[in-house]
Amino acid sequence: MITQIIYKTLLASFILVMSLLVAMYSTLIERKVAGWFQDRHGPNRAGPWGLLQPLADGVKLFFKEEFMPNSADKFLYILGPSLTMFIALLTSAVIPWGPDLVINGQTYSLQMADINIGILYIFAIVSIGVYGIMIGGWASNNKYALLGAVRASSQMISYELAMSLSIITIVMMTGSLSMRDIVAQQQGFHWNILYQPLGFLIFLICAFAETNRSPFDLPECETELVGGYHTEYSSMKLGFYLFAEYINMFISGAVMATLFLGGYHFPGLDKLGLSPNVFAFVSFIVLFTKITFFGFIYMWIRWTLPRFRYDQLMKLGWKSLIPLAILNVVITGVVILLNQ
Amino acid sequence: MFSHYIFYFLSIMALFSAVMMLVSKKPIHSVLFLTLTFFAIAGHYVLLNAQFLAVVHVIVYAGAIMVLFLFTVMLLNLNNDERSPKPIWVKVIAFLAGCMLLLTLIGVFRGYDIQSAHDPMTTQIGLVKSLGRILYHDYLIPFELSSVLFLTAMVGAVLLGKKEQI
Numbered sequence A: 001m002i003t004q005i006i007y008k009t010l011l012a013s014f015i016l017v018m019s020l021l022v023a024m025y026s027t028l029i030e031r032k033v034a035g036w037f038q039d040r041h042g043p044n045r046a047g048p049w050g051l052l053q054p055l056a057d058g059v060k061l062f063f064k065e066e067f068m069p070n071s072a073d074k075f076l077y078i079l080g081p082s083l084t085m086f087i088a089l090l091t092s093a094v095i096p097w098g099p100d101l102v103i104n105g106q107t108y109s110l111q112m113a114d115i116n117i118g119i120l121y122i123f124a125i126v127s128i129g130v131y132g133i134m135i136g137g138w139a140s141n142n143k144y145a146l147l148g149a150v151r152a153s154s155q156m157i158s159y160e161l162a163m164s165l166s167i168i169t170i171v172m173m174t175g176s177l178s179m180r181d182i183v184a185q186q187q188g189f190h191w192n193i194l195y196q197p198l199g200f201l202i203f204l205i206c207a208f209a210e211t212n213r214s215p216f217d218l219p220e221c222e223t224e225l226v227g228g229y230h231t232e233y234s235s236m237k238l239g240f241y242l243f244a245e246y247i248n249m250f251i252s253g254a255v256m257a258t259l260f261l262g263g264y265h266f267p268g269l270d271k272l273g274l275s276p277n278v279f280a281f282v283s284f285i286v287l288f289t290k291i292t293f294f295g296f297i298y299m300w301i302r303w304t305l306p307r308f309r310y311d312q313l314m315k316l317g318w319k320s321l322i323p324l325a326i327l328n329v330v331i332t333g334v335v336i337l338l339n340q
Numbered sequence B: 001m002f003s004h005y006i007f008y009f010l011s012i013m014a015l016f017s018a019v020m021m022l023v024s025k026k027p028i029h030s031v032l033f034l035t036l037t038f039f040a041i042a043g044h045y046v047l048l049n050a051q052f053l054a055v056v057h058v059i060v061y062a063g064a065i066m067v068l069f070l071f072t073v074m075l076l077n078l079n080n081d082e083r084s085p086k087p088i089w090v091k092v093i094a095f096l097a098g099c100m101l102l103l104t105l106i107g108v109f110r111g112y113d114i115q116s117a118h119d120p121m122t123t124q125i126g127l128v129k130s131l132g133r134i135l136y137h138d139y140l141i142p143f144e145l146s147s148v149l150f151l152t153a154m155v156g157a158v159l160l161g162k163k164e165q166i
Helices: A002-037 A053-063 A074-094 A118-128 A130-139 A143-174 A179-185 A197-210 A235-259 A276-302 A310-339 B002-023 B027-047 B051-076 B088-110 B128-138 B140-161
Strands: A101-103 A106-108
Touching (some): A101 A276, A118 A179, A143 A310, A197 A310
């Protein structure tokens, strides 16, 4: 019992540190990728290949002057970024990071909590994720910030529907709401993306909208709204908002890899006859590679596509994605019924 | 034993935020306190081993309905001074209505035998499988009818929201 508690604490700290480190270095990779796409070097002054750049940025954000608008709602103004960061870190609890470890004959799961409704837990977190942005945008008492917050909320509600509809097909195929079962079912090369290509595409697009990444970054659209919901934020509070976006990218990559790309499975990996702990480690690396791939796609699209107009965003969400997702559900249902 | 403390914590949180929702001056604060109440109630569901209900509660109430509330309140930007004070007869009627509700609740719970309640840990009544079986097997027709009712309400709302003639 005690060892399990110690192990879970260690695992939680490890996941926390990993999320923060990955988010930190995603900022550097993002700028390097942007440089590559625009045929320039990107940051390369701080340390070799600019490796110390995230550190320099962090220090800069910490030591910048705190500024709070006079007419702001003080408590909510501080609550906004804190809540965004808190919610961004919550999702990682149900992601299975790898197969079980075996130490001294005891098995230790690489998943924080194997709750039997894991997928719905992720939905719940996604659906409350907008609170931080809305609260922060409203509390700043600035019309641009308010517009950004209003945009964020309507965008997230619209895309949540299509997102949940695209996941329903996975639940129908697996017959379980637990993330562990969903990963276990994709062992070998039975990846869900091969059975649900349309569902994957819908989920990917919605994930872009839910993480406020370009081309769906309307809430912080700097050409129209100055800085969107974080216009009035400075110093580390702004840092929290920006940082939470990168954590969200990382976690949503992990969710997509788990749901559609087979999680930590790789064809033929389980037949190599590795010892359990080495196998767990290699599987974790496999999952991490898949997440990195999604991270790259996020950056690739950001530096390739222009931003949507707001009416285009709503039209895409309601008139294309939701009907397609419903169609996908119907087709999946018919196929499952015919195969019985 | 440990779950007792969590129960008291959640109950105090639910009651406190419910009262704060009523007394806070700014509409936005009221909305946020109501959201906090919903989270506390979701916590109670988890204590009753009804994880599915808890998560659905969070998704539907905190994630969808309260976000829409917040959205509307933000857009209207209600201020304290803009709200006209309610006339006295409205307050009296509201008070009487509240008393009636309290009376009904007391009537319901007075005859309720707490000892005979099922132990949620053994019956697993709140888990997805048992809930699904009840909804899609025992109460299939009421369930489907209520979904038709929702659809009607949605269509009606769209119809009322459209300005031009159809």
